[in-house]
Every structure is written in C-alpha cells, then in structure tokens.
Amino acid sequence: WRGGTALRNGRLFGVGDKSRTNMTENGLLHPERVLTLDTMNPNIKRVEYAVRGPIVQRAMQLEKELQEGVKKPFTEVIKANIGDCHAMGQQPITFFRQVLALCSYPELLNDNKFPEDAKDRARRILQACGGGSIGAYSASQGIELVRQDVSRYIVRRDGGVPSNPDNIYLSTGASDAIATMLKLLVSGEGPTRTGVMISIPQYPLYSAALADLGAIQINYYLDESNNWSLAVGELRRALEAARKHCNPRALCVINPGNPTGQVQSRQCIEDVIRFAAEENLFLMADEVYQDNVYAEGCQFHSFKKVLFEMGPKYSEKVELASFHSTSKCYMGECGFRGGYMEVINLDPAVKAQLTKLVSVRLCPPVPGQALLDLVVNPPQPDEPSYSTFMNERTAVLAALAEKARMTEEILNKVPGIRCNPVQGAMYSFPQIQIPHKAIEEAKGQAPDMFYCMTLLDEMGICVVPGSGFGQRDGTYHFRMTILPPTDKLKIFLAKVKEFHQRFTERYS
C-alpha cells in the first residue's frame, strides 16, 4: 500500500514547510492530512522531555548498530539517563515478587514453597479486589484496603501525625498524580492564567505537564553554590516577577531533589511552608525518593509532618498534595506504575471533582496497587520473610550510598567538573566547563547537548544535558544516575573523566 501515487487527491499542500509534513514514505506528496504539525494541539508541540529525548534515541540507535557489528570506539552503551533501577541490574525484592506471583495466579496459594506471610498478604489483597481478582477494576481512587495501609504507613513515617484514607489517591506512578493535580489547578486566561512555581533545575515532568496544560511555568533557582538549597528570598523574587503577568497559585518542591540530589533541611521545609501560607500557594511535594537519603546528617522530613508540627495556623490552612511512588527507593519497581498522593486541606467540593476526574480513567493498574500495598506494609520482625527482606533492602540502599559517595569523589577530581554531594535520590548533576570554541561549534544546539552527544558518540556513555532540566544561563551540567553496578559505574566515571579532558583540550 505504499505504492501508487498520492497525487490523485486534488487538495494538496505543496510548498515550504508543509511539503515536508505531507511527504509520503516513498517521497510523494501526501494528500492533505487532517493532523499535521500546523494543525495539531500547539501546547503539545511545546512539551519537552529530555530524559527520553534525542540523546536516548541516539543511544538506542548506537546499541542497534553495535548489535549489527558496526565498529565503534566502545563495545557497549552505558545508559545513566534515567532512574530505571532494574534495567541497571538491581534485583527485585523477593517478598514483593512472591506476593505478586500469588496474586497473579492464586493457585500458588497451595504451594508450600511460598512463605506464609507472602500468602497472607496475597489473600488479604485478593479479598479486597472485585471477585477476588487483580483483573477486576478497583475503585477509581484505589483499593480501599491499600489506601488504609498507605495511611497507616504515613502515620508511622510521620511519628503519629494522623492520616485519613479518604485523602489518599492511588495513581499510575507519581507522574500521573502530579499531572492530575496540576490539571485541577489550571484556570484563567492572559494575566489571570495559573502560574506554577517549579525549581530550576527541575524534573521535566513538571515543565512538560505545564506546557501541555498551557499553564505558566515560574522558575525559582536552587542555589548550586550552597548544595542546591532552596532560599525563600529566591522564591519571593520569582513570585513577585511572575505576578506581573500571571496568577501564581502553586509551588512545587522535589525533596530529595531530582536532578540535584539535595536533601532539604527541616528548617528549609518550614520556610517553604510559611511562604506558601503567606502567599496563598498550593503546595505540591514530590517525595518519591523519601527512602533514598545517603549523606550523614541528612534526614528525610515529609512536608506533611513538618506542616502538622508547625501547628494549626499552618496545618489547618495550607493545601498540600504529596506524592510517592513504587518506582524509586529500595524497590525500584518502575514498570508497575504504582504510586499515591495524599491531599491535605483540599476543599471537599474540589475533592469530589478530583474523584470524578480520576474515575474517567477507571482505576490505576491493580498490580501496581498491590505492589504499593507491600511497600507500605512490608514484612514485620515476627514474620518469616523479615530477615531476607531487610537484608535485600539494606543491601540496595548501602550500595546506592556507596555509589553516591564514589560519584561525587571521582567527578570532583576532574578539572572542569564540579559537583555537589549526592545527599539523596539517585542522581548527580555536575557542572561542566564547556570551552568557548565548543560553544561556537555547537551552533544552534544547546552547548551541553553538544557535549553529551559527543560523549555518547565517542565513549558510549549516555547522560542527559542540563538544559533538559533547566540551569542558570551560562552554566552547563549533565544529569547522570548513580544506578550502574559499582564496577560499571567506575568505568563510566573513568570514561567521563577521559572524555572531559579530551573535549577540553580539543576546543581550547
């Protein structure tokens, strides 16, 4: 069906840009299409998502070429572009996968190879599913039992601060819940259009969701010279500038930071909450890395906990949505797309609208809900799977801590690269010096994209340019995960070092 001519249709575009758009695969002009770059949703064209952008497509192409026997200056592509734990060799938690297998094929409940606690959990989850099957739809907000378990987890985590299962919404990964919450918030046109404050550097889900919604992105800059900390003065500057052209209504914070790896102090969180209260901003706390804290002296404080410890003046006023996921921490189960959000002080009428909105997609994936239930309700000390579970959990987190330390240490030894400690999360976001000649050579391209593309082509190393996350003008960075196995990470960092020296010499 690729043969024949497409010219029989009289209505043709044939000039300029449109001729490209309307070319068929065999090079003929295509009859007028309904959906073209010119006629599609203009917001979508503005969406960018660097973590899976051109650099990753190039990496996949290189991998294909290597497989086909094409000679390269490297024998494998090491991808550190995305926090994809299992893809980098991290092993699943045995207990979680046992329960998921039992839920998938309940026949196995008769198999004595499975520990009793795994069977108990599976029975408990299945009983909470329609018809006793994870193949049934759940309630749109998520299985009630799982929401109750999430609430209990939050209460334990936050030292007794109460949590209400009615305020828990299970989601398809954290991204889904974040995009949904942003969607609820967006209204107005022109100078009353909703503005949302996001950190720079940011995780590009935020900029992508805001572009999609046609909302106004308000950048506040993290202080690189101070371990990527967040200063209220900078929040205020950004807010005041934004008020001239939009209606700022929400403030997003990522803690521990992505891509920047900082862990916020309790004081900083208090300051942010006070600021949100004073300025009437809806707070969104992305806390998906809450178990990923490595640096000594650092500790994870949830926004919810700090909010309630600040007393009713804040805890009864500030609207907060906080997000968690099954994709990160020690389990790294990205493929299951599990997650939840907790909403605090949300207007009950808006909550009803939120519940209605999520019902349109029927429900989050039930296997992901089951997995989330295990994450928030893991084996207890008196249960048979406890010691294996704890060993596995501890091993993953200890290895990440070691890799965080190693990454910082090795990168900081490279002249022209400077990075902050990876206090938490799974990423380093080093600043790189790019010589003027290289910036010229990059031409239209962002200089750090040029740098990263060259790094990929010459060394088989895949990292994401800082421009995909945002950075202060004139500074350049890349984001790399610390996920490769220790041996591979060492090779990786040695290659980065070698490349940076070579690149700097070449363009000096």
Added chain:
Amino acid sequence: WRGGTALRNGRLFGVGDKSRTNMTENGLLHPERVLTLDTMNPNIKRVEYAVRGPIVQRAMQLEKELQEGVKKPFTEVIKANIGDCHAMGQQPITFFRQVLALCSYPELLNDNKFPEDAKDRARRILQACGGGSIGAYSASQGIELVRQDVSRYIVRRDGGVPSNPDNIYLSTGASDAIATMLKLLVSGEGPTRTGVMISIPQYPLYSAALADLGAIQINYYLDESNNWSLAVGELRRALEAARKHCNPRALCVINPGNPTGQVQSRQCIEDVIRFAAEENLFLMADEVYQDNVYAEGCQFHSFKKVLFEMGPKYSEKVELASFHSTSKCYMGECGFRGGYMEVINLDPAVKAQLTKLVSVRLCPPVPGQALLDLVVNPPQPDEPSYSTFMNERTAVLAALAEKARMTEEILNKVPGIRCNPVQGAMYSFPQIQIPHKAIEEAKGQAPDMFYCMTLLDEMGICVVPGSGFGQRDGTYHFRMTILPPTDKLKIFLAKVKEFHQRFTERYS
C-alpha cells in the same frame, strides 16, 4: 488537628455558595483556599462520567449498610453498571495468569508444575524487558517485542493486511490511548476550535475527554429503530450543523457498540470511511469488543481491514487510529490496564510528537504489556496449554452469547421496555417508558436517573441511566451489562420486570 478555629485568618469568604466551599469538617469557615470550585479548572467541572457516577456511589453506600445489618428490601446489590468481568465472577484465563506469575517471580521458571509453553512465553517477555525484569520501564511506545506481536496479530486478524510495529503504541487501557489521540487533535479557538463527532448514545469517556480538553462535542445519533445502526445521512446532518460553529476534525466510532451492543456491517464501515475521506475527518475506531460478537450473521470487521480493502484511494489517505484493550473480550482483565492503538497514515512529524508526548508518562504498566502480549499471541494448537485455553475462551464467549440472548428475550417481554438485540459487546441499552407523573416527580433530576435510583433503592439493582450516555430527547434508557452469572442475571431481569411494572402503576 480538626480542632481549633479556622477563623484566625483574616481573609475569609463568608457568603452564598462560597461559604459551603470553605466550610471545614467541623463546620467552621475555612480560611481562603487556593483551590475551590470557583478557581479550579473550569473544563474539569464539565466532565461527567456516569459509569462511575452518583448511582454507583449510592450502590456502594447500600452495600455498606447491608454489611452493617441495615434492613433493606433486598439482601444484596447486583451491580451491572460497568463491564467489570472478573468482579462479576468471570474466571481469568489460566495460561495468562501462569505466565504473569512466572514474569513476576522468575524463580518459578524452575518449577515443573508450570507448562513449558507458559515458561517459554515468560522467558521471551522477560528477555525483552530491561534487566530481564517487568519492574524496569519499557520504551514509552511499549516493549518492541510486544508491538511486533501486536502487529502480527493484526495481520492475522485482517487476513494479511500489513501492519507496522512502528505504528503500534501500547497504552494504559484503551481509555489512555483514546484520550491521548484526542489531545493531539485539539486546537483553535472559537469557530476554529476542534470539533469531534461522537455517536449518541456514546461511551462517556468520549464526552469526558472532550470536556477536559475544551473541545467541541458533535453528536450524531444512532438509529434505535434500526438496531442502533449508523447512517451516513445523519453523519452529514451533524457535520453540517457543526461546521457553523466549530472545526470538525475527527469522527469516533465504537464497534461493537457501547452502550448499544450493535455490530456494524461491512457496508456501514465502508460508508463511514468514504464519508471520512470526503469530509477530511480523522477516524478513531474503538474496537475493544472485537471478540464479543454473538448474533448470528454478525461478524467483526476492523476499520483497518475495510480501509485497506477499499484500495489506495482510501488506504493512502484516511488517517485512522484504532484501539484495543485487554479489559474486554474473553479475558476481561480490566485491572491490568493493558491496551494498544494502531495509527495509519499519521503524519510522521505528528507521530514524533505523539512519541514525545507518551514519553512524559514514561511507559504503560509493564504487567499490562505482558498480558497484552499473551492476548495477541495465545497458545497455539501444537502447544500443551492450547486445549485448556480454547476451552476457557469458548466457555466465556458462549456464556456471554447465551446471556445476551436471554437479556433481550426477557426484557422485551416487559410492557414498556423495548430493547434491540445484543449483537455484540457486553451491554443492553433498553428503552424504557417513564410515565408523565414520574417525570414530574423527578423534578430537576433526569427522569431516567430518578428511575434508576428508585430501582436501586427498592430492588438493589444497579444500572446506569441513559442520560449518562446520551439519547434522543424525550426517550429514556438504561445501560446494563450482561456480565452477572446466568443465575444472578435471571434474578436481576426478573427484578427489573417486577420493578418496571410497579413503577409504571405507581405513576399512572
């Protein structure tokens, strides 16, 4: 934290509607909220989703009351509001669940209780996953292997019409893909705003997605007196009327029909394609019930197949997206949220935008992708699981066919109820006569909502009012699934009959 007063904050709303919105749980006025009904996204307020609307919330409340021992004129609520197969007692396909258990816990690959073909499938899927784990992200478009298997399935289904895996996008159920495709299509403002043609009655995902996007819904009516068939004359009428106030760009068709249960003839599909070609409309074919065809003389024809059989004049021109899901057919695995769409003649530049857009959500749930792979690549005649698989599949579809027939037969015996045959899908959409006095009694409420609420309260029967799907003015319907087990469905239909007679007498 519910104690204390919320009045300390000076900025208060205190009048009219807003006082409701800003009431705290203990009845005090809440300090000014950022996010209220007045300030939230206005499009979301317009979203409606009857399938999980107030009637279902009431049903859940009644179930709770029954559990708590509250006396009712019934002992159980029978829910026929949603196509949730497993919740209604349908059993999962053994082979599918075996493979999913193996993928979840690959340790089981050493267990000789599992058939070899299930192990082969699991190994094949795991090899296609990052790090050999379904816990890794997949490519945003979906696992390449699964997309290849989907393509092969389509080629077989459509008698050899070619399919390209690059045109397959895996999704989080069909709803996700449909909403994504609609999002790409929406542009313009005022009289150039995108309009999308949908059947009335429709599946409310369409109206909900269009409201969310602020697109214009263009209703075309199916012909109830002619088995809910689709007539091109009606398409033309609707299109011409719509052109006066918007820019109609897409035409959505659901076949087999939801909620109407008709199966379109090949001729009808040809007519629709010709109309789309002439009028330059993007075609969206919702074909999630493609295995659910029961009536003699009816057969499923995919839009893709018919398009290609109409020759290059159409197959090279008409832009088509067709949708499928793991939630329906004989497997009914709603909870896994698996699905795919195939795009035909999509502008390559728009395809690149689509790929970018789906990457923001990272990937569809991988267990759902694995399940989809099994659906499109089930056991073959020479494999050990074949006969069990075929027996299970046949039994489900035969039971549905019998229930389709029974539903039609019993409902049509009730004076004042009239329904078309359930040729396919999983629903009956009978027309009900509602007496004038009942319409008056309903007051502001839609009369069929009043009818269905009364049916629920008096009989414990949960169906969805026709007004949630759309219907010709002055006609009333409800949608019921044919999914309850045969015994229960008989009781169900007997109760509907009894209720309708009683209701009619009461208001005559």
